[in-house]
Amino acid sequence: MAEENAPVAAAAPAVGDQPQEKPATETAAADQPKAEGNGKAAVEEPPKAEMRAVVLTGFGGLKSVKILKKPEPTMGEGEVVIRVKACGLNFQDLMARQGVIESLPKAPFILGFECSGVIEQVGEGVEKFKVGDRVVALPEWRAWSELVSVPAKNVFAIPDNLNYVDAAALATNYIVAYVLLFELGAVKPGSSLILHSAGGGVGQAVAQLCKTVDVTVFGVASKTKHEALKGTIDHLLERGSDYAAEVRKVSPEGVDLFLDCVCGEECSRGYSLLKPMGKYILFGSSNIVTGETKSFFSAAKSWWQVDKISPLKLFDDSKTLMGFNLRRLLFHQNQSEYVANIFDKVIGLWKDGKVKPVIDSTWAFEDVGEAMQKMHDRKNIGKIVLDPSLEPKPKPATPVKGKSKNADKEKEKKEEDSSANGTTTPEVSSPTTKEKEKEKESS
């Protein structure tokens, strides 16, 4: 499926601000010729329509992520094809890029676990959707594309008045947050919890859900975010610090719940900060991702630092250890029905006005590298979203002083360097484009 990759210049204009919802073949035909050999289509076999997608060409740094033309997806039984309107970024995308999660496909492949959009084709045996339905989808890979085919069981309808960016931001983050709090954590009014990556998409979702049941939140976040998070988090703790004493000052007995998406040494700190009957839940291991490329050292360190625990210790302490991994639950444990049921509850809360996704920023496909870097550096507050209809940010017009190389070449060189030494120097983005909050169509 990934044989004919034709790079699209990063600065090339996007197909259009608002792609029309025409049949897939027509849309793709419009921007297909330059990628299709000599441009002469055979009479018996019309040229395969193509689409733009965010493709991982090999594991490593940002340079491995390219916007390419790819054949439009074909659709099997029980699947639907979705025209993508917004794509969610999750930390697992960074882990996939670095090759540090299991069951990865062979590169090149299209990245992305999450998108919202409109159903464009309905496969055989699919009864719950029709063409034109507005949905969110959780495919295993391939979400960051103009079109994606997804098993209907992992596609969920959304209300008419929910815009696509918010829909993409509601899916994974709020499903995870809901499961952590209400399914596994079983929080009650008066409970307390410690939450890692409090400023991230899941973090903000957890904070909102906590408000619906009167739960006290200790949020761990970078110091630079504390000012912005004051309104949503009850007690702010500094990322990277040993905050145990600070928690004990407020809550001498510890907390009821510890939500860890960081792993490493946080596991044992979390366990020791639990009240009797308290629960530690591991739902991510972002500490494994440090720097531009896969770091064997940080991955190994994460494993070393995680103490194995005997059930007899849990028995003595009346404590609980839990794990939750939405991706594996959907794609390796066949729990789509369970997840669909949770998403229903999330939509119910949204309809009641009890939750409202926090959007950090939306980005064009061509700016995906910068978006990923922002997540890597934990600079986002709320959800980072890709929008295939957005124009890429304008690149600096003036070449660097005294050098003859053009700006694009310069940028590529820089990326290569940072990718090689594991550090990165992301460009400062133009605030006007970056913060631009386009009003999404609500069908």
Next chain:
Amino acid sequence: MAEENAPVAAAAPAVGDQPQEKPATETAAADQPKAEGNGKAAVEEPPKAEMRAVVLTGFGGLKSVKILKKPEPTMGEGEVVIRVKACGLNFQDLMARQGVIESLPKAPFILGFECSGVIEQVGEGVEKFKVGDRVVALPEWRAWSELVSVPAKNVFAIPDNLNYVDAAALATNYIVAYVLLFELGAVKPGSSLILHSAGGGVGQAVAQLCKTVDVTVFGVASKTKHEALKGTIDHLLERGSDYAAEVRKVSPEGVDLFLDCVCGEECSRGYSLLKPMGKYILFGSSNIVTGETKSFFSAAKSWWQVDKISPLKLFDDSKTLMGFNLRRLLFHQNQSEYVANIFDKVIGLWKDGKVKPVIDSTWAFEDVGEAMQKMHDRKNIGKIVLDPSLEPKPKPATPVKGKSKNADKEKEKKEEDSSANGTTTPEVSSPTTKEKEKEKESS
């Protein structure tokens, strides 16, 4: 507190069938002279009143358990003195006898974690009780006695129409069962679970609570109990067998909950039989107790067989490991209020007719050894209760053929032998006394 132990002959008649509720000093004075030196009380210091109690004189076999006269308990601030009407046997009592649980007091001490009775004295600062109140109590040790002083926080009122034997059977077992199912397990209609020691006190409580929410129960029990348990357990599995294939036949995906009070190799079997999002709960480790006396081998084996688990494994599998230890929760983690709240819920269910304790048998103090042995051999179905007002079972009248030693001596010798080699040959008890179900007074 345990200096002046005066042994009471095992076959001696009990104080009376129904001890009157008189002030403690009067009651105890009646059966005190023979234990108190030359019988002449000093004028300034009246002889300390005494009571009968089940005393552990040293860790080991049944021979270490004696019915002795002990001074009546004194009462501190925040405590009440209870005249005991019924005492619950729990597996922890067997573990205490063998010295295989932590934080044991120095022998000799009075055994027992659980009793029901009437408040006879109310200490300073206790507002929630008055003399004459009917209660259950969860003291740390000393419950198996005619009188016991207990911190009021671990004493819970019972309804007028709940008899004392049922009350004692409702306390620990149903509190544990309730926490396992609804607090930790969070079972829902349609859930399934595997339950160890399905015939025991907790097992029967869990089975009844499962009926209130439509949960399917796989119960592990000795083959000999299967016929009797058919009515209460949906699927019976044989204790000691590898029942995994049998479970998979009925429930190919596994179960939602695995309730383990056995430990050892059951931990990994339980974990592997969990569905995604399933929970394993360890709430006992009865496999440590094998044979008459402490077995270092079986204790060590239990530890070896328990695989330590990394939180990262739980994350990959979306599974949960939990521990629950009521005794430590009450006495080392100060969670009496939490437990009182759970007992309220249990009483609510009892009032609604949704649960009714299953009593295996009631025993006189003097027959406590046989009662403990029955629990050790897993021969009970439901709760084993001691009743201080019961007369001991008649001992065999004819001495063993051709031997001059009297029956009592013979019995003591046998116990010593079995205690030494770790095996046991319990006497066959007379069914008429053993099964005797005395209707308890209901206040």
